[in-house]
Amino acid sequence: MRMRVPLFAALALVGLSGFAAAQTPFYPYYNKNNIHYDRFDWHIYATDHFEIYYYPELEHHLERVTGYAESAYQKVSSDLKHDLSFKVPLILFKTHSEFEQQNVAPGAGQEGVGAFAEPFRDRMLLPIDDPPDRLFGLITHELTHIFEFDIIPQSLIRRSVPLWVNEGLSEYERADWTPFDLMQVRDGAVADIIPKMTTEEGYGSGGARFLAYNLGHAVFEFIEAKFGQEGIRQFLFSLRKSVIGGGEDAYQEAFKMSPEEFDQAFDRYLKERFKPFRDKERPADYGRDLSPNPEKTRFSQAWSIAPSPSGDLLAIITINRKDGELDIVLVSSKDGTVVRNLTDGFDKDYGFTNLTQMGVDGFAMPWMSWSPKGDRLAYFVRTEKERSLIVQNVLTRKIEVRVPMKSVDEPESPSFSPDGRLVAFSAMRGGTRDIYTVDLESQDVVNLTLDDFFDFGPAYAPNGRFILYNARVSGNQKLFRLDLDTKRKTQVTFGTHDEAGAQFVDDHTIVFASTATDPAVAIEPEVARNGNIFNIWTLDMNTGELRQFTDALGGNTSPVVLRDGSSHRIAFVSYYKGEHSIRTLERTEPIHSVASADFGAPGPIIDFQPPLTHALVSSNARRKGAWEKMFLEGRPPVNLGVTNNGDVFGGTQISFGDVLGDKQFNVFAASIAQYRTLSVAYVNLGSRFQYALTGFNSTQFFYGALEGVFYDPSLAPLIGRDQAIATRTVRGGSAIGLYPFNRYRRLEVSGGLVNLTEGYNDPYLQAYSEAYQQELTGGQSLLRSGTLVPLGVAFVSETTVFREFGPLAGSTMRLAYDIAPKIGSTLSRQSFDGDVRYYQRLASTGVLALRLRGFKSIGDYPDYIYFGGNSEMRGYDYLQFLGQNVVFTNAELRFPIIEAALTPIGVIGGIRGVFFANMGAGWFNSQDFKFWTSDRESASVTTGYTRAASGEIVPVIEQRTIDGFRLRDARASYGIGLETFALGFPIHFDWAWRTLFNTQWEDALFVDQGGSTDFRKPRFSIWIGYDF
Structure with a gap:
């Protein structure tokens, strides 16, 4: 599992201590910013x-x-x-x-x-x-x-509570079926696609996002109908026993029914409840589907549509299955052929986070608007805190106008004025939604309605003299007309049903979706309750004649006019079997016509009143104290990793936070092998500038097996890797501040006071190494002990798009500078650290991942880092490399093999493959280092050791001539790997081949290890951790 607060947890471990990251952590990402744009006085x-x-x-x-x-x-x-x-x-x-x-x-x-x-x-x-x-x-x-x-206490859960129980009961208590809620359940019942609720499968998938909510609502109404409200209570407490252990099956205990019998009874109940709707119209009754074919394109469904002025094209909001985002796609209004994707690629590439997602009336109100000339399309996007109006050229895809909507909240439903100068839209200000206009040239925003009602979905009349819009009054959505000269508002539809966004057919006729039914036909109350279906209606505003053109089973929304010379067709979005498709209305005669007066006339508007009212008591209000209401934040998370050397990493964090989550006290504990890290931090997230104060005690290990630097090369055969284990212990305190420029980029500053101790675990090796280093460097030891006052600054950019398996696209960069100035007897140094990554998506979930990491430290006591193994240098031992200068690069081609796998232990995550190549090196400032060379040179090769007459062990040296390109002091590897997720953790299986690109050089360098043949043998490793 990932750590709950990965950003500050990672910084507490390394960044706050003033030391460069010794190795890539097991969660190796820098994260995007969660920005506090406003400061709230609670x-x-x-x-x-x-x-x-x-x-x-x-x-x-x-x-x-x-x-x-x-x-x-x-x-x-x-x-x-x-x-x-x-x-x-x-x-x-x-x-x-x-x-x-x-x-x-x-x-x-x-x-x-x-x-x-x-x-x-x-x-x-x-x-x-x-x-x-x-x-x-x-x-x-x-x-x-x-x-x-x-x-059902969540902290005691042994088994999960089904989603439909939690959400269904909440919807049941809300006791309000919206037309879109009922649409899903009615559709499922009549189309016979109701899943088995007791198995928790099938009801949460597909495009029907809230199906679990609505089916759950229906389940609890079924329980009430069959067993009364007491049956609901009995079920909840039976489920409590079943979930926390100790009880029998909840269905058996509460209803004396097996789960299978319960599913069958619920299925019969729904089919009987919605039986009167079986003969309603299906989308196929209206002709061909104009939405993108999901089998031939990457697109699925159509949520909202807008026609070009010529009627040749439809702009549609659709789901891009490849990108996992909403896109705006142009399709032919003749046959639904995809013409162009206006938002191809990820939204971040266009400078915004996402297309604006509409609220509960998202399918009822328009999302887009074409300019009168038909060359531009207007829509809203999310940019930072506010939304922005985008006006995009449909031919070039260029965004020609971008208007940040800083003076209003949640703008939606744009509508171009007939002259193309203004765009009307709906937005919030002061807790109320009104209709506004924005001038595209001056960017001035004007409130047109300025009333206490919630107004939605404006549409300009063809003559530009008035706007039609939707307002919620007396519990229903009704259409109103706003005269732009006099600002007079006139209600144009009436009755206790809902209307959705309207569009103009001509200067006096509008088309819209409505849940109205013929007032002359009596309907049983139960049928009326289960109906509430959006259908296509028109209204002649001169005569008051209303005409109904569809009688759908699911619902028909978003009607628009497709103009073809003097004729026109009506296109709309139709819902059936969980899918939203685009249909056109061929019929010219209505199902029936009624007078607008048959639904009533203007009357008093009744404000909503809750069952209980409340009068404020001023003495019950107070300012929240800075440290008021601190408590333990949930269950501590668990982090797990295993290196390719078999070292186990484990970590957890306990957080105490205030009720708002703005202030936290975190206790972080982690260990790798037997070496532990403990940090205590105070974190303040209550403003845009976030900061943390941390105290820590951290011990990390590395391998000081570097002859010629830490000890004499002649001792290399006698000092094995495990004997050369050394540790770095840092104790101290520090402060860090983060200032986000936007969601993707931030500045980090830090400072602290740190005590540092480094040394070999073997005291004899430590004593020898220290003497050797001081002799080599003139009195200075590379294994340092002392006090530092580290100060640091870093710039972080993170635009990476993530999926469940890791990075998919985008880039990451962290550039850092740290300095520990000389203050009295403190150690001094300067360090430069850079980490740059790029991810290029290939096909749907393939990724070309590239990384370049560089580090350099200078000064009296330069820092050094250690790396290798896992995702850094596959094929080499964990932490095999170290140096005051470090460069390594990775190139990986990651691709899916199996999306998911059913195993004896259950369904495990998909299996992914990787082709990888790595190259890098670490070296100390005192070393004669060369990354690569093609020069001919004579190499002194130690082919063995012998004992001199004096008893001293001396190497046997042989001179060999080396030609051609080779990595002289750097190392490289390539190979293949597999990755899967088991129990929530990413497990890697790698087969790697090491190389220096020159067998002569490998034979000479590794003569005592079998030469090139043994060096190039494939190495298999298993490790647990996330890819870079």
Whole structure:
């Protein structure tokens, strides 16, 4: 397993001590930055069941959010007949971009994650930028997780709780089926693709990202229908016993049913529940699929579409299976042929993190907009904290306009004005979503709606005089018209159903998706509850006539107009069997027509009110103390590695953090062989500048088997590798600061006070070596003991794209300079260290990985590093090389062989292969070093040893002439290897061949080891650790 805080843990081991990394660590990456763009002034507000953490910018929302939270507690507690014995820490953020800066679980609050609850300290974290009714549902969902964690303690788990249980119960308590939630379950029931829930297989895969949530919701409604709410409670407590051990099967105990019988009963329940929808339209009823063919392209599905003004092309948001990212692809509106990928390659290569992922209405609102001339496409991307508007030329792929949206949060759904000068969009400001415009030339942003409702999906009228948009009022999404001259807002659709983003067919007709049904046809309440299906409708805004054109089983969304001269077609996204496809509407006559007035007329807008309201009590609020609420952060992680020499590495870290994760006290312990490292650190992550204060005691070993440097060459045959084990012990304290320039690059500064002790484990060898070195260097020992005051600065760049097996693409660079100045009797030196890596993806998951590492130290007491073995110099012994100067390079071709393997011990990670080549060397400043040469030279070769008359052992020297290119003092190797993941750890099997590129030279240099023949024999090794 990877360490939970890899960045500061790695720095605590090496960087803070002022010494260059002795070898590549077992997690050899520098990591991207988790940036705290904002500094929050945290306060705490206490209620009966919560401790709510907020900052002043949230204060005017605190009263209503507190009412939502207490209402949610009463609901969940009543349903489960369970009370919590503690107050729940509820950490609030004003916007999602601020939520993403949380430090409770760095990286967990990504785009697409609405909120989360963590199981170890029962904290809830969420932004409050949803409409009121949905925010109440979100709080209820996350609070249910806290109840689940309390009922089934996660720290005691022996077996995992199925995802559908955790998420399904939370959705059941939220008690709100959105049209997209129901779409997935209804589709699965009618298409007969419901997985076996008790086996935990099949429901979390594919493009249906939230299928586990929604099927789980349906399972708990099934349990309630068959066994009542008491059945739900009985199941949870039976599952508790089953999970922590000591109980029988949860299904048998709670329901007197085997898991197979439970699956069968649930399947029958769903099919019966959705039986009335069996005869609804499938996508095939609308004609051919225009989305990319997943069997012939790397693309899968279509999430949103936008037509070019000419109607010839469709821009689609699709999944690029090769890159693992969303892409914008142009396809032909005639046959779906892929014309061009506008975002080909990784998003980072275009200067942004990712395409903006829409929220819960992502399939309902537009994602892109074409310019009136049809030569440019507008869309939003994530860049640092804010999003940016991108206007891209569709012919050249060049990004012509980039507008950072620093004055608003979460902009989405761009729409070009008819003159191409403005782009309208939806965005957040002050906790409310409105419709804005941005001038592409001046980049001025103007709020058009400025009201208390959440507004979405603007679309300009063809004449540019008004904008149509979507607003959530009285619990439903309705269409409104905004007159741009008078700023008057007029509601244009009515009723207790939802409409999605609209597009103009002509100057008075709009097309949109709606969950409406014919008001003249009575529908059974249960059928209506299970329907809520998006279909394609049009509205004539002059006459008020509404026309329904589809009657789908799954749902039809994102309707657009494909213009072909004077005629037009309607294209849309249709959902069936877990897939989103693109269809066109051939029919010209509607299924039925109704008057807009049949759905009602404008009436009073009813604000959402939770079951309980709350009046703020000022005495319950206080500023959070700097060291308040410190506790143990979860279970300590475990790190494991094995060198190619068989040395076992193990490490763990215990963290004490505050409730916000901004301040941590970390105790890190690690060992390799019998040598141990212990560090204690205080880490502050609460601002953009992050820092740590560390005390450490670290002992690392190396092999001082270097004749002519540490001891006389004549003793080389008598001093074996294991006899030459030496140690470096550093004790002291240091401080490090990190300042991230952006997500990929940062500056590191450090300083400290360190006591250094180096020496051989063998006291006799130590005494001899010290005397030899002092004689050789004029009184100075290479094995140093003393005190240093190291100061350092480093620049780090990390753009690497990772997959489960390691790096896939991108680059890494760390350039460091360290100096230990002479202060009194302290040791002095200067060191330069560089590590540069490049990863070129080949096909889907093949990688060409290149690395160059260089190190040089100068001064009165130069530093030196030791390396070799594992991923550094395969084929050589672990830490075989050392020097005050180091250069080595690696080139590896990594490729997949088997994606996954079923073995007697279960499914293990895929098997990957590697072809590798390495070359490098380490040397001391006093040595006569030459990396390579082609010069002819005479070499003195020691062919053996003899005893002189005096009894002294003397070498037998033979002169040999060496020609041709060769590595004189450097070493190289090449070979093949296999890698697989077992029990979460990367295991490597390598076959390596060493070479100096000249057999004459190898015969001479290794004459006492069998010459070139033995030197070039393949060497097999096994090691555990991550590739560079």
